[in-house]
Amino acid sequence: MTRDSESVPDEELLADGGETAAEGADEVALDPWGSSTVSDYRKLFEEFGIEEFEEVLPEVPNPHYLMRRGVIFGHRDYRPVAEAMREDEPWAVLSGFMPTGDPHIGHKLVFDEIIWHQQQGGEAYGLIADLEAHSARGLTWDEIDEHSRDYLLSLLALGFDAEEGELYRQSDNRQLQDLAFELGIEANYSELQAIYGFDGETDVSHMQSVVTQMADILYPQLDEPKPTVIPVGPDQDPHIRLARDLATRMRFFKVSEAYASFEANDAERALLASAYETLVDLAEGETIRCVHAAQFLAHGADAVDFEADRPSVKVPDIDEKARASAVKKLQSAGMEPFRPRTRFFDRKATDEGFEALIDAIEGEKRVYEGHIDAFDLDREEAEALAREVEVDQGGYGFVMPSSIYHRFMTGLTGGKMSSSVPASHISLLDDPEDGYDKVKSATTGGRQSAEEQRELGGEADKCPVYELYAYLLAGDDDEFAKEVYDECVGGERLCGGCKEQAAELMKEFLEEHQEKREEAAELLDELDIDLDSDRKQV
Ligand code: TRP
Ligand code: SF4
Numbered sequence: 001m002t003r004d005s006e007s008v009p010d011e012e013l014l015a016d017g018g019e020t021a022a023e024g025a026d027e028v029a030l031d032p033w034g035s036s037t038v039s040d041y042r043k044l045f046e047e048f049g050i051e052e053f054e055e056v057l058p059e060v061p062n063p064h065y066l067m068r069r070g071v072i073f074g075h076r077d078y079r080p081v082a083e084a085m086r087e088d089e090p091w092a093v094l095s096g097f098m099p100t101g102d103p104h105i106g107h108k109l110v111f112d113e114i115i116w117h118q119q120q121g122g123e124a125y126g127l128i129a130d131l132e133a134h135s136a137r138g139l140t141w142d143e144i145d146e147h148s149r150d151y152l153l154s155l156l157a158l159g160f161d162a163e164e165g166e167l168y169r170q171s172d173n174r175q176l177q178d179l180a181f182e183l184g185i186e187a188n189y190s191e192l193q194a195i196y197g198f199d200g201e202t203d204v205s206h207m208q209s210v211v212t213q214m215a216d217i218l219y220p221q222l223d224e225p226k227p228t229v230i231p232v233g234p235d236q237d238p239h240i241r242l243a244r245d246l247a248t249r250m251r252f253f254k255v256s257e258a259y260a261s262f263e264a265n266d267a268e269r270a271l272l273a274s275a276y277e278t279l280v281d282l283a284e285g286e287t288i289r290c291v292h293a294a295q296f297l298a299h300g301a302d303a304v305d306f307e308a309d310r311p312s313v314k315v316p317d318i319d320e321k322a323r324a325s326a327v328k329k330l331q332s333a334g335m336e337p338f339r340p341r342t343r344f345f346d347r348k349a350t351d352e353g354f355e356a357l358i359d360a361i362e363g364e365k366r367v368y369e370g371h372i373d374a375f376d377l378d379r380e381e382a383e384a385l386a387r388e389v390e391v392d393q394g395g396y397g398f399v400m401p402s403s404i405y406h407r408f409m410t411g412l413t414g415g416k417m418s419s420s421v422p423a424s425h426i427s428l429l430d431d432p433e434d435g436y437d438k439v440k441s442a443t444t445g446g447r448q449s450a451e452e453q454r455e456l457g458g459e460a461d462k463c464p465v466y467e468l469y470a471y472l473l474a475g476d477d478d479e480f481a482k483e484v485y486d487e488c489v490g491g492e493r494l495c496g497g498c499k500e501q502a503a504e505l506m507k508e509f510l511e512e513h514q515e516k517r518e519e520a521a522e523l524l525d526e527l528d529i530d531l532d533s534d535r536k537q538v
Contacts, residue, residue, distance in 0.1 A: 030237050031197070033136055041073055041407070044234055050074040050405060061086055064116045065476050066109060066406060072231075074405040076240060080227040081402050085120050092220035092228040093117035094125035096170075096213065098133045099147035101419050102427040103154045105472055109406050113231035115159045122229070124165035125220055126155050130533075131170040131212050135205035141535045149524070149531045154428045156523055157516035167529055170212050175222065180208070180215035186249040187211065187242070195238050210239070217243040217401050225387060225397040231404050240403040247398040252349040253357060253386040257379060260290050260336050261368065262329045267322035271297060276340055282306055288338045294330035297323055341366075341373040342382040353393040360389050409471060410464045414443040428517075432510040439468065439503035445488075446495035457491040458498075460484070465495070465502050473505040 030048065044050045053075050057063055059082045066072045084091035095110050097103070103111075111126075118124035128148045133139045139147075152167060160167075170176060192198045192207055217239070220228045230240060248254075258264065259272040275293045283292075283306055295303045330338075344361075346354045358367055363376025374382060391397040411417035411424030418424050426435050445463030447453040460466040466488060474481035487493035524531075 030235055032235050032239060033196075041234075044074060044237075044405075048237060050076060050234070050237065051078075053078070053404065056082060059083070059086070061120065064113070065474075065478065065481075066112065066471070068478060069470050069481065070407075071109070071471055072113070072404050072406045074234065075403060076237075076244070077400060077402040078229060078404055079402075080399065081122075081229045084227045085122070088121065090123065090224065090226045091121075092123040092125065092226055093231065094127070094216065094220050094228060095231050096127040096129045096216050097151045098129045098137065099144050099151055100133050100137050100139055101147060102429045103151045104417075104419070104425045104427045105468075106409050106417060106425065107151070107154070108158065108428065109409075109471065110231055111155050111158045111160070113404070113406070114155070117229060117231075118161060118165055119159075123220055123226075124160065126152075126160060126165065126167050127216055127219075128152070128167075128169045129209070129213065129216070131205075132209040134171075135203065135209045140537055141533045142537065145531050145533055150429060152524055152529070152531075153517045153520050154513070156520035157513055162523060162527055167527065169529065169533075170209075170216070171533065171535070172530055176212065176215050176219055179218065179222065180211040183214045183218070183246050183250070184208075184211040186246050187214075191242075195242055210242075213239055214243050214246050218247060218396075218398055221396065221398050225391065225399045227399050227402060229402045229404055231406065233408055234405045237403070237405070240401065244400045247400050249347075250396055250398055251347055251386075252353055252390040252393065252395050252397075254345040254347050255379065255382045255386050256343050256345070258341055258343040258373065259293070259338055260330070260333050261366075261373070262333055264326065264329065265322070267319045268326040268329070271319075271322055271326045272338075273340075276338065279304070279338070290330040290333035290336045290338050293338045294327050297330065298327045339375065341375050342377050342379055344372045344374065344382065344386055346370050349390070349393065349395075353389065353395075356393055357386070357389045360385055410467055412438055412442040412464050414464065426506065426510075428510070428513055430510060432507040432514070435510045436503040436507040439465065439506045440499055442468075442499065444495045444499065450494055453494055454491045458488040458493065458495065460488040463488070465499055468502050468506065473502055473509065 030044075045052060051074060053067065053072050054070070056075060056078050057067060059079065060067065061082075064072070081091050083089075093114055095114055097107060097110070114124055114126055128144075128151060130141075130144045130148060133144055133147075134141065148169060155167070156162060168176070187210075189198070189207075192202075192210060196210065198207065217228070217230055220226065230236075230243075232240070257269060257273070259269075259276055264272060272293065275296050276288070278301060279288045279292055279296060282301065282304060286306055292304050292306070295305065344357060346357075349357065358365070358372055361372060361374045361377065363374065365375065366373045377385065387397040387399075409417050409425075411421065412426070413421065413424045416424070423438055423441070426438055430438070442465050443463075444465050445459030445461065447456055447458065466484065469484045470481050474484070484493065484498070488498065
């Protein structure tokens with residue numbers, strides 16, 4: 001989730017809203033506790049490999065309005081989640097909140113994301129990152145108790161179903177801490193240093209809060225492996241990447257594709273795959289051997305010495321270095337048959353686990369030291385089998401967690417939304433009249449004068465008030481959001497009236513939300529969650 005800053009007053013809470021370009025901030029830094037700003041969302045795709053949400057959108061049943069409006073702009077590996085949703089297979093959603101201040105309209109995005117996923121059939125989890133707030137932000141346990149309550153009340157008031165889903169505090173969850181301990185064995189200090197910029201001054205508990213978050217992310221899979229989506233702001237992406245790595249490192253077996261007994265890297269494997277594709281056609285039923293593949297990759301189709309006539313096929317020229325090394329490996333494998341297969345590497349299985357996998361593989365297989373080649377299983381079947389055997393053998397069998405990323409909201413005063421600047425954000429606990437006033441005094445994308453506005457239209461794309469409509473006030477009503485946009489850019493809408501309408505809606509939203517919070521108080525009391533920690537105040 002977004003950073004918060006009660007105890008670090010100068011830090012900004014939220015970065016700018018994309019197109020509304022924060023001046024001078026063209027460096028993309030993704031730092032969960034720092035002052036990362038995102039001036040250009042495209043860089044997140046190019047530099048960090050986050051994928052565009054738009055591309056998976058058609059695969060999502062009844063997408064949420066935040067998805068439809070591009071507020072949720074990116075993802076990692078959301079496909080398996082969407083697929084489980086469609087196929088009615090088990091899957092989960094989880095996000096966490098540092099209880100460092102009041103929950104505000106930025107957090108509401110994440111609350112809504114969790115709730116929507118829950119309504120689509122996901123197992124839902126909401127957690128209070130109190131260990132993180134205590135170690136990384138220095139909040140006292142009294143402060144943490146109070147804020148935790150506020151976060152949970154808003155989450156419940158917005159519709160989280162606590163009977164179906166699970167809410168927990170990191171500090172109070174023994175299973176979580178045990179998992180964190182195990183995951184910590186797979187990560188070392190240099191790695192945390194490289195990812196988070198930790199140094200010799202970083203306290204050990206801060207590091208522990210990182211492995212705790214890793215455990216949060218994998219927690220929904222403790223009962224059984226399942227696709228899990230973590231909705232967060234892009235500042236949390238380093239955590240997501242590390243969690244995906246650790247999930248992989250915990251696995252007993254690694255599955256890959258191969259064509260002969262030797263090992264190949266990804267670039268070489270791509271060449272081998274294309275060689276195979278061409279050679280099956282050329283071979284016309286004859287055994288394809290490694291030498292043939294070597295000849296093909298080195299000199300082209302004409303050089304391959306099968307009996308049959310052959311058309312000339314162009315050798316793919318991807319990567320010269322990979323080609324040279326692949327040819328070398330193929331040559332030394334010589335007359336060994338060149339055949340596609342799936343390969344299981346033994347990563348951390350016991351001898352017994354490795355044996356169990358050998359037994360479980362059906363059809364033709366070849367067992368080597370440390371790996372097994374299977375000839376009658378495709379990649380997907382092999383992955384499923386590896387996971388099944390791992391779980392049978394008492395392992396976790398984690399599926400790599402997925403994530404979705406939402407845009408940061410622009411502050412009402414322009415620039416960043418910051419919890420140290422109350423006028424820049426609206427707290428879910430703000431007095432509705434104050435919420436009204438804050439919207440009324442917000443910066444807009446309006447022109448100098450009404451005449452100019454009528455002539456040129458307003459700049460809705462640069463307007464924090466328009467964002468309020470799109471992210472919150474228009475709710476599920478796309479037509480309304482579009483109407484505001486079109487009227488604005490078409491010059492029919494003037495800022496005074498537009499803000500008045502938004503301010504009214506904000507006031508109504510806050511009134512209603514706060515009523516629901518009161519009703520939720522009873523619900524919260526019934527839940528098994530301790531909001532009165534008996535920890536010493538340190
Ligand atoms: N680190 C997150 C924040 O800064 C909070 C958090 C803890 C979290 N565990 C999580 C977020 C797991 C998503 C998933 O607010
Ligand atoms: Fe923003 Fe509304 Fe003014 Fe358009 S009319 S610039 S949306 S306040």
